[in-house]
Amino acid sequence: MTAIGxxxxxxxxxxxxxxxxxxxAEFAVPHLAYAVMVTxxxxxxxxxxxxxxxxxxxxGVLAVMTSANAPKLPQxxxxxxxxxxxxVLSLLQDNLVHYNNQPIAVVVAETLxxxxxxxxxxxxxxxxxxxxxxxxxxFATAHPGSHGKDPADKSIGNLEQGLADGEIKVDxxxxxxxxxxxxxxxxATIAEWNGEKLTLHDATQYITGVxxxxxxxxxxxxxNVRVLCPFTGGGFGCKGSTWSHVLLAAMAAKVVQRPVKxxxxxxxxxxxxxxxxxxHQRIVLAAKRDGxxxxxxxxxxxxxxxxxxxxEPSSSVxxxxxxxxxxxxxxxxxxxxxxxxxxxxxxxxxxxxxxLEIAMDELAYKLNMNPIQLRLKNYAEKDPTENKPFSSxxxxxxxxxxxxxxxxxxxxxxxxxxxxxxxLIGWGMATATYPANRSSASVNVQxxxxxxxxxxxxxxxxxxxxxxxxxxxxxxxxxxxIEMVDAKLGDSAMPKSPVSGGSQTAASVTPAxxxxxxxxxxxxxxxAAADNNSQFHNAASQDLDFQNGKIMHxxxxxxxxxKDLLAxxxxxxxxxxxxxxxxxxxxxxxxxxxxAVFAEVSVDEALGMTRVRRIVGVYDVxxxxxxxxxxxxxIGGIVWGVGLALLEEAHLDKASGRIVNNNxxxxxxPVNADIGEIEVFALNxxxxxxxxxxxxxxGEIGITGAGAAIANAIYHATxxxxxxxxxxxxxxxx
Ligand code: MOS
Numbered sequence: 001m002t003a004i005g006x007x008x009x010x011x012x013x014x015x016x017x018x019x020x021x022x023x024x025a026e027f028a029v030p031h032l033a034y035a036v037m038v039t040x041x042x043x044x045x046x047x048x049x050x051x052x053x054x055x056x057x058x059x060g061v062l063a064v065m066t067s068a069n070a071p072k073l074p075q076x077x078x079x080x081x082x083x084x085x086x087x088v089l090s091l092l093q094d095n096l097v098h099y100n101n102q103p104i105a106v107v108v109a110e111t112l113x114x115x116x117x118x119x120x121x122x123x124x125x126x127x128x129x130x131x132x133x134x135x136x137x138x139f140a141t142a143h144p145g146s147h148g149k150d151p152a153d154k155s156i157g158n159l160e161q162g163l164a165d166g167e168i169k170v171d172x173x174x175x176x177x178x179x180x181x182x183x184x185x186x187x188a189t190i191a192e193w194n195g196e197k198l199t200l201h202d203a204t205q206y207i208t209g210v211x212x213x214x215x216x217x218x219x220x221x222x223x224n225v226r227v228l229c230p231f232t233g234g235g236f237g238c239k240g241s242t243w244s245h246v247l248l249a250a251m252a253a254k255v256v257q258r259p260v261k262x263x264x265x266x267x268x269x270x271x272x273x274x275x276x277x278x279x280h281q282r283i284v285l286a287a288k289r290d291g292x293x294x295x296x297x298x299x300x301x302x303x304x305x306x307x308x309x310x311x312e313p314s315s316s317v318x319x320x321x322x323x324x325x326x327x328x329x330x331x332x333x334x335x336x337x338x339x340x341x342x343x344x345x346x347x348x349x350x351x352x353x354x355x356l357e358i359a360m361d362e363l364a365y366k367l368n369m370n371p372i373q374l375r376l377k378n379y380a381e382k383d384p385t386e387n388k389p390f391s392s393x394x395x396x397x398x399x400x401x402x403x404x405x406x407x408x409x410x411x412x413x414x415x416x417x418x419x420x421x422x423x424l425i426g427w428g429m430a431t432a433t434y435p436a437n438r439s440s441a442s443v444n445v446q447x448x449x450x451x452x453x454x455x456x457x458x459x460x461x462x463x464x465x466x467x468x469x470x471x472x473x474x475x476x477x478x479x480x481x482i483e484m485v486d487a488k489l490g491d492s493a494m495p496k497s498p499v500s501g502g503s504q505t506a507a508s509v510t511p512a513x514x515x516x517x518x519x520x521x522x523x524x525x526x527x528a529a530a531d532n533n534s535q536f537h538n539a540a541s542q543d544l545d546f547q548n549g550k551i552m553h554x555x556x557x558x559x560x561x562x563k564d565l566l567a568x569x570x571x572x573x574x575x576x577x578x579x580x581x582x583x584x585x586x587x588x589x590x591x592x593x594x595x596a597v598f599a600e601v602s603v604d605e606a607l608g609m610t611r612v613r614r615i616v617g618v619y620d621v622x623x624x625x626x627x628x629x630x631x632x633x634x635i636g637g638i639v640w641g642v643g644l645a646l647l648e649e650a651h652l653d654k655a656s657g658r659i660v661n662n663n664x665x666x667x668x669x670p671v672n673a674d675i676g677e678i679e680v681f682a683l684n685x686x687x688x689x690x691x692x693x694x695x696x697x698x699g700e701i702g703i704t705g706a707g708a709a710i711a712n713a714i715y716h717a718t719x720x721x722x723x724x725x726x727x728x729x730x731x732x733x734x
Contacts, residue, residue: 002475002482004693005684007628011487012231012467021231024203025188025263032190033062035252035262036115037245038105038122039272040097043131043337043657044306047095047104051123055107058121060114062256065106067092071251074219080212080242088308088340089244090272091217091251097126098306099339100657101271103244108252108260131337132306133654135278138334139301145311145333147348152311154319154385155328162295162326166286170362174283174355174723176314178650178659179276181344182669183462185233186266187273189249192259196220200227202246205239205460206499207492213242214250230490232462232500236640237343239462240501243273270650270662274342277302277312281355285363291377295326298356304333305340312341313348317356317704319385320592321433322378327385337657343501345640346700349434350707354644354725357430357708362721365413371429371712372399372408372596383590391436391589392687394620395596401681402429402596402618415719423602425613426717432595432619432705436687436696437504438582442495443512445474445520446575451549451563453478454486454573455516458494459509464699465629466505472626473510473693477517479547495577503697506625511580511692519576521546527574528565535560582691589689593696595619597638599709600676603717608729612642612710614677619701622687623694630698634680637702642670644703645710646726 002008015021040047052064070092073079077091090103097104105122109115132138144152163169190201198220204210207227215222232239249262264273284297298318304310315329344350364371376399382389403409411427412418418425443457455474461467467487475482488494498508525544528536528551536544536551545554552559566574597617603610615638624630647668650659661667680702686694707725714732715721722731 001479002472004473004476005624005627008468008472008482008626010465010468010629011471023185023231023233024190024201024229025261027190027201029190029192029259031258033108033110033256033258033260034112034115035106035108035249035260036119037103037248037262037268038107038119039268040100040102040104042097042126042128043100045097045126045128047097048125048127050105054121055118058114058118060110061107061118062110063108063252064122065092065252065255067095071254073217077217079219080216087241087243089247091244091247099271099337101268101339103248103272106248106252108256131657133336133652133657135303135334135336136280142301142332142334145309145331147311147313150313150316152331153329156385157326159295159297159326159328163286165294167289168287168363168366170285170359170366172283172359172362172723174281174358176279176351176354176725178278178652179344179648180270180650180667181236181238181275182269182664182667183234183236183238186264186269187239187243187245188263189246190259190261191250191253193253196224198225198250200225200246200250202227202229203232203239204229205232205235205462205501207458207460207490208496209499210242210246211492214247217247227492228490229460232460235462236345237347237501238273240343240499241274245272266664267662270659271339274340275650276344277304277310277341279312279314279351281314283355283359285359287363287367291367291369291374293322293324293378296322296324297328299330301332301334303336303338303341305338306335308340309333310341312351314352314355316348317352317433320383320590321380321431323380323384324378346434346703350644350703353430353432353704354707357705358711358723361428361712361715372403375399375431386590388588388590391586391591391689392622392685393594394683394685395594397683398594398596398618398620402598402616405618405681406598406616408598415716420602423604424717426601426603426713428709428712428716429596429598430705430708430712432597432617432701434503434593434701434704436507436591436593436690437502438507438691439498439504440579440581441497441508441512442577442579443509443516444495444575444577445516446573447520447524447562447566448573449563449566449571451561452484452486453480454488455513456488456494457497457509458492459489459497459505460500461489462500464505464633465626466509468629469506469510469625470513473513474517477514478521480549484549503699507691507695507697510625510695512578514692515578515580516576519578523574523576524551524562527569531565531569533568534565586689591690593619593621593701595701595705597705597709599713601710601713601717603714603732605718605732605734608733610646610714610727610732612676615706616679617702618681620683620685621698621701622685622690622696624682624684625695630682631680633698634702635678637700638678638706639670639675640703641706642674642710644725645707649726
């Protein structure tokens with residue numbers, strides 16, 4: 001029997017490796033036309049005119065859509081800016097250019113190559129305006145930025161007093177660069193109108209969000225839009241919002257009166273669909289000589305676009321991680337002539353822990369204290385700025401187990417004290433943390449006449465394992481072999497579920513799976529009780545049991561296959577839809593996951609090369625629903641941490657406003673050769689104040705802390721304190 005936590009292999013794995021899993025651009029829609037976006041080549045200004053006639057007359061071209069002839073949308077295309085959706089899109093409703101690579105036209109043709117060729121013939125005359133790329137220069141006029149429930153400013157205590165009380169101080173600036181998500185699957189949309197009804201195959205983390213945004217933008221009822229996305233080829237945040245190309249595909253399909261496919265070219269993934277903003281983080285830590293923190297200050301500047309605010313809430317970690325009597329944090333935004341940034345894996349916590357956890361390491365060295373001791377000395381028993389208890393927190397065990405598994409006690413803290421051959425070896429550690437999020441979700445569970453069970457939810461699986469844990473929790477709840485369960489998702493006609501962002505899918509969807517499975521079973525028992533020909537006729541549901549697909553009297557063996565019951569009762573499915581809401585009283589708690597991450601690096605100073613030899617992470621993420629897919633998420637997050645620390649950066653050409661390394665060859669994400677040994681462990685202590693299964697999300701915590709652990713290991717290896725990501729070879733050459 002399947003149990004919660006079992007290391008079930010991905011149920012969709014076979015379909016994926018055999019190519020049967022269909023991604024959004026792969027659906028064969030008859031009579032399909034191909035769209036290509038033309039994007040701006042200047043960062044700021046207006047379009048004076050566009051030359052489209054050559055493109056229009058090129059072979060196979062069906063339409064060239066520009067701001068001159070694009071369908072007019074309600075409220076100039078800004079209808080969906082307000083909740084529930086909310087991005088400012090480029091929908092050819094005006095001729096303004098706010099960033100380089102902004103969509104300014106769409107060419108539709110019979111084939112992709114024809115569309116591509118024709119798009120190269122479109123000419124544009126611009127009136128240029130001065131773009132803004134001076135990030136640091138914008139600090140003086142920066143404006144406050146909030147992020148969801150995180151306000152722009154949050155403080156406790158008197159900063160001057162706290163700083164004065166400190167005997168030892170760290171006061172440094174930490175920076176992280178522009179980054180892009182780079183999922184393997186680019187954004188892709190197929191749009192097909194049938195009268196007033198629109199069907200979209202869209203690569204997304206949020207089918208319901210796409211549906212609502214598109215409906216609102218066109219001014220049509222939600223129920224006229226159906227969004228399908230059975231598989232998402234990675235998202236990491238960029239597919240959490242509905243971006244311009246989705247609407248542009250639907251507009252183009254309307255214009256040519258045919259289904260239209262629009263797939264972003266890889267360079268178009270750098271600008272119109274978000275990325276991580278730059279951060280500049282000043283951190284001041286003040287402490288007594290025994291390590292007791294007296295003040296923490298964390299002031300963050302991040303950039304946003306000229307058209308919309310997005311805040312990278314890097315100070316969020318300083319607001320909850322350590323027990324300091326004085327905490328002062330702020331988030332400020334500098335608008336630049338770039339596409340609007342967005343959520344990228346652990347927005348805020350990834351960049352925030354990079355800064356804070358290096359600062360803590362610096363403080364530990366100044367105090368001549370073990371960095372774990374420093375963290376234990378300031379262990380937060382409650383959330384310091386919210387003044388609430390944690391729903392569940394076992395970070396101490398993470399430090400202990402992590403240190404033991406890594407062998408931390410054998411560390412000589414002196415920089416440059418460990419060598420292997422001509423390489424310096426360094427060990428560093430950091431704290432990991434990510435909030436526990438959860439939203440309302442609905443699920444349908446159905447017993448099918450063919451003897452199988454279907455569990456369906458309008459959720460998404462971006463490679464995280466949603467299919468698997470849906471099937472697993474249904475299987476465990478119904479005591480049914482998982483092979484008998486079919487999990488279905490990725491269709492907005494299915495019961496509603498939240499965005500697969502904020503690491504919330506598992507914690508939101510699985511309680512609804514449990515609830516729906518229990519209700520479906522009651523419906524099955526009721527059918528049996530009402531069936532004159534059933535041995536369970538008139539039986540009360542509390543006297544019935546279900547195991548291995550059989551209904552039985554409690555405490556007795558034998559029983560009847562549910563399939564036979566259905567066969568006698570019209571051979572139709574029976575089941576139930578149920579919702580699960582976040583626990584009301586969980587609001588009295590601060591809800592977060594925690595972890596401790598330890599890194600070993602080797603640095604060759606002749607080459608400046610850093611290798612991450614091994615990482616050990618121990619996490620307190622509540623119940624681990626699936627030991628295999630769950631740990632795979634944690635490992636994936638750590639791999640992202642390696643990218644943050646050593647590799648990832650989008651390089652901006654300030655003359656054009658374009659990202660110059662806008663491809664997977666020059667924008668480096670870690671590959672297998674960059675990754676040493678990664679070992680992850682989960683404490684597996686249920687957080688039942690957060691949800692009935694005790695599970696918190698695990699999609700994002702892996703990246704947090706990992707970057708700082710590596711940076712701290714590099715300091716230990718080399719004696720060079722690098723406060724700026726990525727840490728590249730030029731910074732480490734002897
Ligand atoms: Mo995640 S960056 O919340 O999609």
